[in-house]
Amino acid sequence: MLIIGEKLSIIAKRVREAMAKRDKGPIQEIAKKQYEHGARMIDANIGPAEGQEDLMEWMVTTIQEVVQAPVCLDTTNYDALEMGLKVHNNEWGRALINSTSNDPERWPIMDLAAKYGCDIIALTVGKGGLPADAEERSAIAAELMARAGEVGIPMENIYLDPLVLQVATTQDQALKVIQTIRMFQDLNDPPMKTVVGLSNISNGCPKQMRPILNAHYLSLLSYEGLSAAIADAEEIVTTVKTIDIFLGKTLYAHSYLEM
Amino acid sequence: MSFTPPKEVYNGKVYTVTISKGAKAVTFGGENVLPFHSFEGEFVNKPVIAYEIQDIAPSEWPEQLRQVYAAVGDDTVKWAKYVQDELKAEAIALRLQGTHPDSGNRSADDAAKTVKAVLDNIDVPLIILGSNNVEKDAEVLVKVSEVAKDNPCIIGKAQEDNYKTIAAAAMANKHKLIAMSELDINLSKQLNIMLTQMGFDKEKIIIDPMCSALGYGIEYTYTVMERIRLAALMQNDTTMQQPIVGDVGMYVWKIKEVQASEDILPHWGALTPRGIAWEAQTACALTMAGAGLLIMRHPEAVKAVNAFLDEMM
Numbered sequence: 001m002l003i004i005g006e007k008l009s010i011i012a013k014r015v016r017e018a019m020a021k022r023d024k025g026p027i028q029e030i031a032k033k034q035y036e037h038g039a040r041m042i043d044a045n046i047g048p049a050e051g052q053e054d055l056m057e058w059m060v061t062t063i064q065e066v067v068q069a070p071v072c073l074d075t076t077n078y079d080a081l082e083m084g085l086k087v088h089n090n091e092w093g094r095a096l097i098n099s100t101s102n103d104p105e106r107w108p109i110m111d112l113a114a115k116y117g118c119d120i121i122a123l124t125v126g127k128g129g130l131p132a133d134a135e136e137r138s139a140i141a142a143e144l145m146a147r148a149g150e151v152g153i154p155m156e157n158i159y160l161d162p163l164v165l166q167v168a169t170t171q172d173q174a175l176k177v178i179q180t181i182r183m184f185q186d187l188n189d190p191p192m193k194t195v196v197g198l199s200n201i202s203n204g205c206p207k208q209m210r211p212i213l214n215a216h217y218l219s220l221l222s223y224e225g226l227s228a229a230i231a232d233a234e235e236i237v238t239t240v241k242t243i244d245i246f247l248g249k250t251l252y253a254h255s256y257l258e259m
Numbered sequence: 260m261s262f263t264p265p266k267e268v269y270n271g272k273v274y275t276v277t278i279s280k281g282a283k284a285v286t287f288g289g290e291n292v293l294p295f296h297s298f299e300g301e302f303v304n305k306p307v308i309a310y311e312i313q314d315i316a317p318s319e320w321p322e323q324l325r326q327v328y329a330a331v332g333d334d335t336v337k338w339a340k341y342v343q344d345e346l347k348a349e350a351i352a353l354r355l356q357g358t359h360p361d362s363g364n365r366s367a368d369d370a371a372k373t374v375k376a377v378l379d380n381i382d383v384p385l386i387i388l389g390s391n392n393v394e395k396d397a398e399v400l401v402k403v404s405e406v407a408k409d410n411p412c413i414i415g416k417a418q419e420d421n422y423k424t425i426a427a428a429a430m431a432n433k434h435k436l437i438a439m440s441e442l443d444i445n446l447s448k449q450l451n452i453m454l455t456q457m458g459f460d461k462e463k464i465i466i467d468p469m470c471s472a473l474g475y476g477i478e479y480t481y482t483v484m485e486r487i488r489l490a491a492l493m494q495n496d497t498t499m500q501q502p503i504v505g506d507v508g509m510y511v512w513k514i515k516e517v518q519a520s521e522d523i524l525p526h527w528g529a530l531t532p533r534g535i536a537w538e539a540q541t542a543c544a545l546t547m548a549g550a551g552l553l554i555m556r557h558p559e560a561v562k563a564v565n566a567f568l569d570e571m572m
């Protein structure tokens with residue numbers, strides 16, 4: 001399971017201020033901490049970044065100065081994405097664009113994935129509202145895969161994202177997303193990769209409940225074959241290591257959590 | 260359409276271990292495929308066989324094995340020189356059996372003198388083994404580690420109940436270490452983790468998952484060794500990527516099949532070739548499971564295993 005460390009988001013005040021001041025200190029500290037807790041990719045969420053096209057370039061170099069991992073470039077801003085991809089160091093893996101979807105406004109981003117040979121998250125939502133169930137998500141995924149194929153993106157470079165919704169407001173969607181993970185994999189041979197924004201599940205829930213909801217939800221998604229999760233590595237690392245034991249991916253030893 | 264044999268893809272690699280004495284060195288491990296799968300990757304180091312000798316006369320060994328060493332068995336240095344010069348041993352494993360409370364209870368200082376004398380008289384690499392008594396080994400192996408500090412050796416065996424003392428001594432005197440657990444892969448991994456957590460270099464460990472003789476539970480040893488290799492190679496588990504030792508002779512030369520004479524059991528065939536075959540078969544099986552270092556006793560069995568290994572390499 002690939003953990004994509006999520007803590008570098010413009011939504012967080014400390015990160016937003018550091019971005020505005022181009023202060024590397026807090027950004028690098030958070031990135032290093034995520035890596036130490038097992039994140040092998042770091043999400044850089046800079047928001048729409050209008051008029052701040054060079055922000056992603058700064059984020060990518062700032063992160064990769066201290067962490068030997070690829071970056072997940074999280075923005076809808078085409079020019080910012082391209083500037084970030086240009087400076088991304090691929091020594092530790094391909095960059096990941098977050099994200100395209102079935103909204104025509106998000107299609108041009110696919111050209112960047114093809115041009116730079118990087119990975120891309122395909123969010124299975126269209127322009128008109130949220131998908132109702134696993135079948136609808138899979139139908140959108142198939143359309144996105146066809147479109148990606150046309151522009152020359154290999155299927156192995158795509159991470160399908162079923163869009164996790166808040167359990168507090170749309171409880172029935174929690175199970176539907178779990179079912180979607182299995183269905184997505186069947187869309188291709190070798191199976192398609194899958195990713196979720198894990199903390200969406202507990203959005204709007206009491207703060208002390210969120211780690212519990214996140215951890216258990218991740219267990220169920222993992223069992224269905226989830227490839228990657230955008231999450232707080234520090235929070236979920238014990239869950240991921242324990243899941244790897246149960247799924248036979250790691251050999252058990254009493255000290256497995258320390259490894 | 261032509262047939263392409265499927266090839267397994269491995270993610271990990273076994274650490275290479277070299278021990279040397281002066282100009283002479285042996286190297287084992289280093290493979291990135293299952294044993295002898297050289298068609299899938301690298302399997303370049305032939306498993307090494309070390310001749311076992313002891314610090315006391317081998318009175319517990321069966322008669323037909325004792326005879327081989329009749330002229331040298333009561334003098335450890337002579338015995339060492341004999342296996343090196345006459346039997347062309349690549350490496351020697353000196354078992355300090357006489358330090359066991361039930362086998363003479365020799366002191367750590369006496370054991371250290373023996374080790375020193377052997378080291379002064381051989382020029383092949385040495386493995387120094389305790390008597391498998393947890394408390395006594397902790398005492399003895401610390402002392403012998405010190406006297407052997409100018410000649411990096413393999414010392415062992417460190418177990419769950421004495422690893423701290425023995426590993427600290429090995430670390431201070433630059434020796435490699437055999438880490439033994441009793442036929443339990445999870446405890447084997449745990450011991451390796453604890454050793455590395457105390458600062459011991461993970462590339463200086465040799466795993467002993469505990470041996471057993473053919474007919475006496477070898478399938479347990481076999482499967483533990485095999486699963487250790489699979490974890491190392493398929494899951495890239497760095498705590499399981501150490502070479503494995505098979506302490507074969509000790510387990511073979513005490514069972515009834517190598518001691519019951521043909522007079523009593525004529526249908527079992529002649530005793531001497533039977534014992535040799537038993538040791539050789541056990542050793543060969545363990546190399547198939549992943550052992551890179553073997554500790555053996557009978558020269559004819561060693562010869563047979565070497566012939567097998569030459570064919571497999």
